[in-house]
Amino acid sequence: MKKILFILFVLSFTLTVFAQKTITGLINDGDGKPLASASVTIEEPGKNAILAYGISNSKGEYRVTFTSSETNLDLKIKAFNQKPITRSITNSDQKLNFSMDSQATEIQEVRLKTKLITKKGDTISYDLKSFENKNDRTLADVLKKIPGIEVNKDGTVLYQGEAINKFYVNGKDLMEGGYGTVNNSLPKDAVSKVEVLENHQPVSILRDKVPSEQAALNIKLKKSVTMTGRGEIGAGFTPLLWNVKLTPMFFGQKNQWVVNYKANNNGESVEKEGNLLSFGSRWEGRRSQAGQKSWTNIETAGTPDVPEKRYLLNNVHFFSANLLTSPFKNKEWELKANASYTNNSIKREDLQTKVYEAGSPTIGTGGTFISSTNNRFFDNAAKGELIFTKNAKKGFFKNTTTWNSFWNTDRANVDNNLPPLANDPTATPIHKFADESLDSPTGTFQNSLSTIIPWNDKLVNFMSYVKYQKDKQTLTVSPGNYMENFGFSDFDKIRQYAISKTLEVNHSASVGFSYRKWTFTPEFGLNMNFNNLKSAITGEVSNNNYFLGTDRQNDMDWNEVMPYTQVGVNFKSQNFNLNLTLPMNFYGITYKDNIRQNYLDKSKTVFEPNLFANLDFASFFKIWAFANQSYDFGNFGFLYGGNMLTSPTNLQKRFSDNIEMPEYLSRMIGSRLEYRNPLNNLFFNVRYNYSTNKRNLIESYKTNGFISELELQSKENSIRTQTEGAEIGKYFPKFKTNLSISGTNTDSNSFSYFNSDLRESANSRQTLGIKFNNTYFSWFSLDYNINLNWSKNTNKNDNTVFKSSGWNHNLAAYIYPSDNHTFGFNWDDLSTKASGQSFRNSFFDLSYQYTWVKRKIDFEFKWLNIANRKVYETVNVDVLQQLVTTNQMYIRPSQFMFTVKFNFK
Incomplete structure (x- = not known):
């Protein structure tokens, strides 16, 4: 049915595109001179609706593209101090020229009305x-x-x-x-x-x-020139709460700066404001969100799908400063300096119940496993960045230098109660307890340079990127018998050490030249990546450390050398854009295990094209097309031959006999249709994406209770994902209402080995979202959002089907009895349902705000979580393990906050 609907959509869209007509021509005034800025609209007779419109340019030329089933249409032309023209035209492609007569208009009264x-x-x-x-x-x-x-x-x-x-x-x-x-x-x-x-x-x-x-x-x-900013200072209780936000800003013609200090323990992760949310154009060089390489982790409690203020038990201090200045008389040059520092501690706790059905690959007889996890995370991060830029029509230069440091310490207390294991159904339940800690300092340095230099009628681009990163991690688990299935029962403590170093160097040069509406950019480059990992597991007895053998040790090199050549092809016209990249990449990758003397390499030349194009038609419509093909030959950490504790319950060895280098081939096609009509405040888009990922390796898990081991096996498998989505939004000025509806459908499959049993699942998920806000009444406003989801997971080996669903909504209503007073009510409601179990989580807040209008200062009182709900409950399923998991996550209790909010100017 879905394929039929998609085919019908494509056919109907194709008919629409091919039915569009275009009218072009010239508009002159009474003296025969070109008339600029004249509006040309196409309307259906008898209907007060504009199908399409255009504006004449400085030469008097106009162009209007439209779609209609009517035989005849009305063409209307309007221009200042000119007599309007209305003409009936046929529904066909044609060229029409017009001469407008002057008509002076005496303006008696002028009323300015801002357009939305x-x-x-x-x-x-x-x-x-x-x-x-x-x-x-x-x-x-x-x-x-x-x-x-x-x-x-x-x-x-x-x-x-x-x-x-x-x-x-x-x-x-x-x-x-x-x-x-x-x-x-x-x-x-x-x-x-x-x-x-x-x-x-x-x-x-x-x-x-x-x-x-x-x-x-x-x-x-x-x-x-604007000096502004925002500040808040607040305090509360249950427990003792505080909140400080101070963000002065200055925006001038030559200089801009923002200084930001935010600190709180009331559940707001202000440190995320420092994250990179956009990355600009590839021609600007390379920027990435710095992060740590994760080799090992403690066990962590879950987080609920609710606003962070509901559950985040934090104590954070975040400082950042951003400066932009033009240091030279030539304002084309800009210097930017950014710095930030974060100190944060977080508490998290949950209680998890896992129910395995009979026949589960993990616990064959079925059973219940209960686990509680209590975490403390202590994070410190610092960042400094200098950016020197010239972005002019006659040249481009950008150099970005970035330093990042992380000092993180994580703690966990875990209490597990297991059912009898699959290989011993007569055994009694097992109780295990563990203290876990992880220390993980990281340092990174990045420098990115890109410059574009005009050379006659060509553009020459040079790019360089260098990155060095060092990660060091130490996981400690006590007592050791928590992991007795791994052979660690004789030790008081088990430690997993890991240290890795990465050097990445990328250089490229390209030349761009244009011919009419075409631009061609041949490019040559060399990408190099050199990595080393050293790791070992040790055991401690009575403060004495013991090395646990080379099978639990790694000394591995992963190096990549990839020269490449590519041609970029770009076409740009008034209504059509095309971007086609045709790269030929030469991959040379080596994996070397310095302990076991295992050596693998991959040398392959591949074609990885990328295409996107868009077409504007009928004034308000735009259609996009996307397609690409790419290869993945693995990355640093994909393979290693010695066992490593990636967590206290997961022992991994990403290697096996007769294994080969990974080779994954991904292909994607997609399309998006957009409609944007500012005349009637209507927007919508329809999206379709289909992707495949053909792989030569598969992950193989050996599970026993809450302990699992992982290896890789050579086996062909393919993953397919298909997604359809649509969104429509309209603003109704008469009712001061904004309404939007969105929906998606995603179908996919996945493969995994569990205890030598290959399992495939088919997954289907649908979502529906509605957003509504209204400010029709001067004394009342309403914002409402609701999101619904449905999932169906099928184990294709035995046709076991698990279904789940959920919804969440947020309602925010405010009453304004006068300019000084605001009463607010907020309602978050979330629900999950699976395998006959259903959990609903409701949260209610009340607020009152007094505004000192003259000073623009707000005094706000909030009562959060009025019902004093202390846990958030969910249920979900894993069809491959025939597992149903319920989770109780501890959240913030009822609390009161008083806050003063103000603008700096």
Whole structure:
């Protein structure tokens, strides 16, 4: 049925595209001179609806593309101080020229009415005032209500379902992708409008030559020089609570800066504001979110799918500073300096019950396994970055130098009660307890350089990237008999040591030249990656350490040398963009086990093309097409021959006899249809993606109770994923209502070995989301979001079927009896259902806010989790292990907060 619907959709869309017509021509005034900025609209007779529109350029030329089933249509032309023209035309491609007569108009009264949404070229502008309600204070509060724009939980801004590539303030990119701080702390009163720059190419010299598939946001402030910012100071109890937020900002024509200090213990992870949320264009060089290489971990309690303020037991201090300045008289050069520091401690606790059905590959007789986990995480992170940029129409230069350091210490107390194991059904239940700790310092250095130099009519690009990272990790588990199935029962403590070093070096050069609307960019490059891992497991008895043998030790090298050549082909016209990359990559990868003298290599030349294209038609429609093919030959850590404790319950050896190097082939095709009509505030998009991943290796698990071992086996297998999605949003100005509906369907499969038994599962998941906000009444506003999901997992070996479902919604209602007073009510409700079990979790909050209007200061009182719910309960299934898991996660109790909120100016 799904395939039939998809075929019908493709056919109907094809008919629509081929039915479109285009009208072109010239518009002159009465003296025969070209008339610019004349509006041309196409309408169906008798209907007050615009099918398509166009604007004449400086030469008087216009072009309008439309789709209609009517035989005849009305063409209307309007221009200032010209007599309007209305003409009946046939529904066909044609060229029509017009001469307009002058008609002076005496203006007796002028009333200015701000348009909610306007479009000019590839720029869509939103009047922020039209979408806010009285309780909104920051840009992020309003941004979520704008049609076509979404904000993810991590702060990433999406336009038409895709992440933006830049976040500008007055045309400048101060935050370089880490825009969460500005989005959350920029007062909405300082903003005049939000601009969406569609198909935005951040590199000026490449505009009109190399198209982009992503959009950018530009935040236009009311003043060209703005000193602003946001602050909060709060305190509360149950337990003793505190919250401090101080974020002054300055946005000038030459300099911009943001200083940010945020600290709290009330459940807000402010440190995530430092994360990179967008990465710009590949021509700007390479930037990535720094992270630690994870070789081993303690056992961790689960986190509920609710807003973090409900469960996060934290104590965080986060400081960051961002500076942008133009150090030379030539304003094309910019220097940016960023720094941040995080100190954070987190508590987490859960109680998990796993029920294995009879015939489970883990516990054949079936049984129940109960586990409780109590965690403490202590995180410290520091970052420094210098960026030197010239982004001009006659040249581009960007050098980014970044330092990152992490000092993390994690702790866990785990208590397990196991059923009789599969190989001994007569045995009594087993009780095991463990103290676990993990120390993991990391240091990284990155430098990225990219420059584009004009050479006659060509563009020469040089890029260089260097990264060095060192990770050191020590896992300690006590007592050792917690892992007696691994042979560690004779020790008081078990320690897993791991230290890794990585050096990555990438260099490339390319030349771009144009011919009419085509741009060709041949490129040559060399990518190198050198890695080493050393690890060992030791046991401790009476403070004496013992080495546990070479089978629990690693000294492994993984090196990659990949020269490549590619040609980029770009075509850009008024309505059509094409980007095609044709790379030929030469992979040379070696794996060497210095202890066991195992050696593997892979040398292969592969073709990895990438395509995206978009077509504008009928004024408001745009269709995208995507396709790519890529190979994956593994990475550092994919193979190692000695056993390693990746967690206290998981012993891995990613190697086996007769194993070969990994070779995964991925292919993806996709399409997206968009409609963006600012005339009637309507936006929608329809998406389809299909991908395959053909693999030559498969993971093989040996399980026994809560202990598992992993190896790799050589076996061909293919994973397929198909996703369909749609979203529609409309703003109703008359009712001051924004409504959007979105839905997705995903079908996929997966393979795994459990105790030498190959199992395949088929997975299907559907989601439906509705967002609604209304500010029709001056004394009342309402925001409502609901998300529903359904899953079906089938074990294809025995046709066992597990179904699960869930939903969650959030309602936020505010009453404004006067300008000074605001009463708020918030309701989060979440539910999960699987295998006959159902859990519902409801949370209620009340708030009161008094506003000192003259000073723009808010005094807020909040009562969170009124019902004093202390646990969050969920249920989920694992069809391959025939396992149903229920989880009780401990959350924040009822609490009270008093907060003073203010703008800096």
